[in-house]
Every structure is written in C-alpha cells, then in structure tokens.
C-alpha cells in the first residue's frame with residue numbers, strides 16, 4: 001500500500017515566544033535579539049490600537065525603530081492588499097499584527113507576500129492563529145485557509161489578554177476543543193481517502209484539547225493563570241498546524257460549520273464560539289462523547305446553543321446543510337452533506353436548537 005506521505009518538509013515555527021505579565025514591555029529586547037530594526041508597520045484595529053497598538057509604537061520608537069500604523073476592519077483579500085501597499089509606502093522592514101485574529105492574519109499574509117518578517121502580538125486569546133503559519137482570509141465571500149509564514153516572534157502579554165472581555169478567552173477554548181473532531185475527521189480521511197495523516201501533529205492537537213477540557217473548572221475570568229494556560233494551548237495548536245503543513249489538526253467539519261455560519265448569519269458569533277458549538281454536533285455525528293464536550297464548554301462559559309451564539313435556529317440548520325461544500329477537498333464526517341432531516345436531528349439531539 002502506498003503511504004501518502006506529503007507531510008510538511010519545511011516546518012516554520014516562531015523563534016521567540018513570550019507569554020506572561022507585562023511582556024509587551026520587552027518588545028525592544030525581542031527586536032534586538034532577532035536583529036529586527038528600521039521601519040515597523042503595526043497592523044491593528046480601532047479598539048486594539050488603544051489597548052496595545054500605541055504602546056507598541058512607543059516601545060519600538062524607544063528601541064530605535066520607526067513605527068507606522070494601519071487600521072484594519074475585515075479579514076479580506078482587499079485588506080491584505082491595503083496592508084501591503086502601506087508597508088511599501090513606509091518602506092517597512094518588518095510588520096507586527098497587534099490585536100485579534102483579523103489583524104494578526106492580515107499582518108501574517110501581507111508580510112508573507114512581501115517576504116518580510118512579522119511579529120504576532122495577540123490582545124485576546126480567542127483563536128489559534130496567534131502562532132500558526134495559516135491565514136484565514138475571505139476571498140470573494142469565500143473563507144479560505146491560506147498557507148503563510150509563522151510569526152518570527154509571539155508576544156502574548158497575559159495582563160492585556162486577561163483584561164479582554166472573558167468571551168474571547170472562552171472562544172479560544174472553543175477553538176482548541178474543536179481539535180477533537182478535527183483530528184477524528186483527519187483520521188477518517190486517512191482511512192477512506194488515504195490522505196496523509198500526521199500522528200505527531202494529531203497527538204499534539206489532541207493533547208491541547210484534553211488539557212483544556214480537564215482544566216475547564218479552573219478557567220476563570222480575569223485570571224492570568226487561565227490566560228497563560230489558554231495562550232500556551234493556542235501556541236501549541238499553531239505548532240501542530242506548522243508540523244502538519246495544514247490546518248487539518250485544528251480544523252475539520254466543525255470549522256466548516258463555522259465558516260458556513262460566517263457566510264449566512266446576519267451577525268456571526270466569534271470564530272471559536274461557533275467552532276465550539278460545531279464540535280458538539282460533529283462529535284455526535286462521529287458517535288463520540290458530545291455530552292463531555294458540551295459540559296466542558298458550559299463550565300468554561302462558552303456558548304453551547306444557537307440562542308447563546310445569538311444566531312437563529314434556521315441559520316444553524318442551513319450552515320449544517322452547506323458545511324460540507326465549504327472545503328470540498330477536505331473529507332470529513334459530513335461526507336457529501338447532511339439532508340434536512342439529519343441536520344434537524346443532530347441540532348436537536350445535541351440541544352443546540354430547541
């Protein structure tokens with residue numbers, strides 16, 4: 001039997017990873033350690049500019065760099081081009097993504113295309129893109145997972161991250177717990193389609209989910225220990241994706257459900273919140289312990305129903321019906337798609353809808 005072995009031959013991982021109270025103040029030392037100097041472009045948002053963007057700018061100036069800022073509003077191809085134009089205009093030598101998933105992904109993809117290094121400075125622990133070499137960008141309305149570069153450094157200040165609205169930390173836990181069904185889907189694709197399966201990346205990914213589920217009782221708002229635990233799991237997820245050379249260890253049918261919701265829901269919830277609810281339903285389809293997933297998310301304070309997502313039942317059903325078509329090349333438990341009665345049944349049995 002031919003072993004399908006197209007694993008990543010070139011695993012890109014961050015060089016310096018700082019996780020702790022006040023580590024933002026060490027950004028100058030990180031730049032010196034990595035020999036990064038000259039002009040910096042800070043990619044941030046209107047809220048996160050005031051939470052960390054301006055501070056980063058001052059710290060870089062004190063370290064002898066110049067720092068310009070560009071504000072982003074959505075993770076689209078056009079925004080990537082806007083960031084690239086700004087980087088060329090200011091003759092940037094390196095970029096920084098300061099904020100949450102959107103700003104970090106835009107800095108990640110723009111810097112990759114410009115062949116410049118980038119530093120990831122998360123202000124919330126809401127997703128596992130903070131250290132990954134993947135960028136999730138919407139291209140012509142379609143959510144795409146682009147291969148990009150890993151950040152050369154991750155500076156995760158738990159003082160800032162633990163002060164973010166707690167729902168971001170809970171969403172980050174949802175994104176990590178989703179590894180369970182992502183790996184089950186990956187194993188299924190390996191058995192049914194002889195797709196490459198990375199045992200190490202899968203084990204790392206499963207471990208992160210297991211740790212979060214086992215620590216669910218101790219993950220609390222405004223606790224830096226909680227922020228540190230979740231950030232380390234998110235970094236670990238990024239490493240697993242880099243080892244696999246794809247988002248397979250962390251993105252399966254539950255993510256396809258979330259991406260489908262992003263397309264149709266009038267007001268989508270946070271990425272990790274939607275992935276958490278998707279994991280409950282996909283674990284049911286896998287015949288697994290969906291109740292354990294649901295209980296852990298509830299303990300953490302993450303949404304487990306459509307109502308808690310702030311999304312009407314009909315969009316949950318429609319997203320379940322469309323999910324398989326989001327990434328047709330990625331085989332999952334959804335197979336060639338659920339029919340309406342099956343979609344209704346899984347959403348009701350798992351209590352996602354009434």
Ligand SMILES: NC(=O)C1=CN([C@@H]2O[C@H](COP(=O)(O)OP(=O)(O)OC[C@H]3O[C@@H](n4cnc5c(N)ncnc54)[C@H](OP(=O)(O)O)[C@@H]3O)[C@@H](O)[C@H]2O)C=CC1
Pocket residue numbers: 044045046047048049051075099100101102103105123124126127128129130132134135136137160161163164165171175270271272
């Ligand atoms: N590349 C990858 O591997 C992954 C990428 N993603 C992508 O990440 C995005 C989702 O990211 P997510 O973080 O969930 O949400 P978004 O980045 O879409 O939005 C988060 C919102 O919260 C605000 N915010 C961020 N930090 C703070 C804070 N400390 N206090 C108050 N508000 C804050 C942001 O402000 P502001 O407007 O200033 O930025 C923004 O308005 C999606 O595009 C998803 O596809 C998700 C998982 C993995």
Ligand SMILES: O=C(CO)COP(=O)(O)O
Pocket residue numbers: 128129134135136144145175247250251255256
């Ligand atoms: O969200 C991700 C992993 O948590 C990235 O996955 P996608 O490849 O589905 O964008």
Ligand SMILES: [Zn+2]
Pocket residue numbers: 127128175250251255271275
């Ligand atoms: Zn995700």
